[in-house]
Amino acid sequence: MKTLPSATNSERIVIAAPLMREDALPEILAQLRPDDFADRRHRALFETYRAIHEAGAPLDLPTIVRELERSGNLETAGGKAYLADLIEAVSTTAGLDHHIGEVKTAKQRRAFLELSDRIRRAVDEGEDPESVNTMIRDAGVKIVSARRSGVVPVRDAVAQAVKEIEASTKGDDGGAIETGLIELDRKLGGGLRPGELIIIAARPGMGKSVLAANIAERCSKPVLVFSLEMTSSEIGKRMLASAGRVDYGKIREGNLLDGDWERIIAAANRLSGRRIFFEQRASLTVEDVCDVAERHVLREGVGLIVVDYLQLMRTRKRGESREREVAEISRRLKVLALDLRVPVVCLSQLNRESERRGGKGEDKLPWPMLSDLRESGAIEQDADVVVFIFRRSMYSKNFPETDANLVIAKGRNSRLGIVQVMFDGRHQRFTDAEIPPEWS
Template sequence: MDRITPHNIEAEQSVLGSVFVDQGAMKTLVDKLNLDDFYKNQHKVIFAAMIELFQDDIDIDYTTLSNKLDSKDLLNDAGGIDYILGLINYVPSIVNLVNYINIVKDKSITRRIMEACRVIIEKGFETDNAIDFVDSSEKIIFDIAKERRTTDFVRIGEVAEQVISKTESTKDNQGKITGLDTGFEVLNEYILGLQPSELMIIAARPSMGKSAFALNIATNVAKMKDKPYVAFFSLEMGSDQLVSRMLAAESRVHGNKIRTGHLSNTEWRQLSFAQEILSKLNIVFDDSGTVKINDLRQKCRKLKQEKRLDLVVVDYLQLLSGSNPGVNRVQEVSEISRTLKEMAREMKIPVIALSQLSRNVERRDDRKPVMADLRDSGSIEQDADIILFLYRDDYYNPKTTDRPNQVDIYISKNRQGATNTDGFRLSFNKPCSYFENLHGSAVDEDLDLD
């Protein structure tokens, strides 16, 4: 039996006929549909004429539409005057216009995906590079998926009601955390936990402890009561190295002892207990060397569809590559940071990305990091919701420092809250890759709300 190409003639007729019932319907149609969304050629011809009349600010009725088609010698192609007159009979209710539009759009997208699949099959016979073939195929489908129906404008009243409802649901929260718990009291005071749809950048020069800090946050989040799922993408270290650091942090056993196996009986017991705790956490690692940002997003989409994703950590941003290898590095990093932000919004999860800083830091007397030190692109500063800088005074001034085994944390950007450019401190046990709240390191009473 012959299979019919997906379409819905009645929905197309209802969409076109609605213009004769309500002139305002045309504004909605122009925003949501284009000519290729219509399956029947007659309807494409009619809609093209309607668009011209709309752009010329001419009211659309039977007379003006038939005259426009006749002047272009297209009246017969549109089905004739009787067909145009009959369109109004296919409008059961103007109230359902959006539903008619969605039916037409969905059928159009289905047809386009079917055509894209045919193109992909043809390319499959010609390709010699499987990786490039997968990337190009994914891009074709993703470009179509981006055109899926979008939401309408939302009235301020509806949004205000949602905000008030959220405020009421969190008013009794004694810990003041509305997102995922980082495990660090002062940081939570500023950001209220890791929030859905937000991109956090953790930036520092090498040896400041940013990977260890990210691992600590991931572990603390995974230890929450409802056992959130964490995906950790490591482009620099293997999963065994990461887990070795996590075991050191959890057991408080020197990392070098874990690597060499020279442990006392007590340390073996500590390590075994740490293994038992970590094994119960929902943390997954990807150390496959995924370097393309689109590959990373696709893997996250799969986890999200399986309802196994609440937080993403990327270590680190500059090791990713964009989708267009021919562009310069600044444009590439701009695409990467923007994609990470889009991913956070699309999946409604927090995303943490680690970032290197430029060597300019080393050339200054004051090595405290600033926004301008972010490496490769200013777009990181633009796309991030939160930017944290890490600085260790005992690394640069080991003999004169007054704060050994401590890391200064600077909140240089916080889109939804206060910044802290003076910094707060955390205790850092470097051999055990362990960060800890430092008593007496409190949030300033006078917060910078800029």
């Protein structure tokens, strides 16, 4: 019979601690559950402690024995003799947090082994692969989330906040991913932050996919791109145009000169060394995105996820209204960012009404607003950051083709406002306004 992982010594210390320290019980009750313990005696004692604590009674040996007798669990808990042995065997409660962590880690290992047994049984019994895949995803996320969850006392929250403030004063961006656009990164507090859902939205033709490809190309960490609209080779051509400063029109038409080929080969060599992964299935569901993302974050160390774009995605549920479906997609993407501790950049369309209403501002043009997010207000609610791309030359000949604005309309940890940038359509690039793009 297979022996499941356990942390026997740590379990004993954790269970004995409340009998030796009054302040240990609330700490243990806040961080653990009965099924975190492999030893059934410790599960029974934990449940007894909790019942006594909820009743407001003192936690001492006579009270514990009475509660165990009342609930019929005295024998399950090892009897009076085990309680006496427990106190005698554990001489110190030093490092209680460490031992609580060991108990939780052992529980997680048992959960993964139990999941592997469930998968094997499901496959042996001929379960549909889609059902098995859903079981793996849901169980895996539940196990990892349970490990990360826990009540955090205010002293720990404040201590962590002070560390982050101190780090930011020293130029530490807290693991934020830089977009390569200096002013945008500054307003975003350093860049795209782990755990955030960032929505980049615009009307068609404004450059959503270009900006997303630029961010992926410039990212120093492994990137996973979900493209529901373009093939990986199409994205590759855009990246080559940007990295090699080669006219994108020439690349599409195949009308290249020797100098163009030299720049393409040099750019291809640079990009080949980057760890950028493409998932290009056109029929991806949000559940597929979560499955692939979790796998690549664990296996490849992916630090940024890009989804192009939200309105082309579906869910595996059928029969729901499109608004509810989009709400489910945005919620799942936000949970994905939190669970995997990476920024998720999702592109989104704006509705046509944004162009039909009267313009605003001095230029009287239809600048986008949060209410223009297409199909669901849930996108606005779930997003940590919303950035609109607005190119005035699309509506007025009074502005050059290079004119572009990134409107930070929502930012939980960002400064709202407009970032002026330059759009280089020829080379498929957005650049800082003060740094003119190379038109070679």
